[in-house]
Amino acid sequence: MSQKIGIIGAGAWGTAMGISLAKKGQEVELWALEADVVESINTVHENKKFLPGFIAPENLTASADIKKVASGKDFLILASPSLYLARTMKGLLDVPNIADGSTCIGILTKGFIPSEGSPKLILETLEGVLPESYKKNLVYIAGPSHAEEVAMGKVTGLVAACENPRNSIRFREALRSKGLLVYSSFDVIGVQICAAAKNVVAVAFGCLDAIAEKSDVFGDNTESLLLAAGLNEIQIIGRAMGATHPETFTSISGVGDLDVTCRSKYGRNRRFGHDIIQKNILDKFSDLDDLIARISEIGYLPEGAVACKYVHQIAQERNLRLPICNGLFRILNKEMQPAQFIQEILDGMEI
Ligand SMILES: NC(=O)C1=CN([C@@H]2O[C@H](COP(=O)(O)OP(=O)(O)OC[C@H]3O[C@@H](n4cnc5c(N)ncnc54)[C@H](O)[C@@H]3O)[C@@H](O)[C@H]2O)C=CC1
């Protein structure tokens, strides 16, 4: 039976998910901030700005009216970048099917949300904003899933994490197709940490990858060393923040997503690491706060740069030893030259 699905955020990932769902026959409406994105999806069935080259079925439509997109939907999928997610959600609280809790909500965003105290996880933040009935009922969806490959229908595995198994199963059934395999998890904290922190490691990986291209000292072996040490740091953060299932880190949402984000040609965090070394992209920013405030000037979205600020704060507050994440923080904050970076983190990391 066709279900009504709204997607908030027509970037590459929201659009690719919309294409996948529409191909399944679901009725999908996408909210786009940009008028030209609405226009291009509704006329030529392509998101020319964020996912060019992929044609959507006609049952995927777009609108600039966010409340209309959220209204009357069985499922609502949030796909905004972490910087805008909480603000965007607050604009939807008076939509009747959200106010009464009848729409099942899933989140695709990867990152942390700043707060007055310690940075928060996404579900924790949204639970603080949404009606009480959404507590323990939001579904967090992550895994190794570059938008381009999902839009192509390449076989992809996702994890739907929720403390209420009824909701993860509802999302699993709604999303799954021949190309999209969806598994359930109860470890909402572990899956969120993996999704946010792997982006930080992937920026560091991109730096190493660019350095290794011209190096007699670093190569593929060194990259695997960084990847394994990065997974170790992700586990340290996860354990400190309350991940409940150790196997999350070795699942597709852990090592799987870390691997694809570090190694895929589509990876933007990896690309950002490359651009730090090859294009001196940090030259135009004074420090990490300046970079985050002007992130759109990069021209693509490296969530790992934003998450790095919050991982650093969490590490300081909880006294966590994270040489890769903290080393990258010092680079992005202009406290250390990229050239020093790799050797320093290799000297300091533990596997
Ligand atoms: N692209 C991918 O392959 C995947 C992305 N994700 C995650 O999905 C989230 C969204 O990423 P993408 O779709 O790739 O983004 P994108 O880089 O393709 O698009 C940027 C998005 O930001 C929105 N935006 C810009 N300024 C805004 C504002 N002031 N208020 C609200 N929205 C604003 C744009 O409308 C657009 O939807 C991120 O957290 C990302 O880590 C997760 C898995 C895969």
Ligand SMILES: O=C(CO)COP(=O)(O)O
């Ligand atoms: O989360 C992703 C893949 O699972 C996307 O990673 P990038 O943002 O680095 O492209």
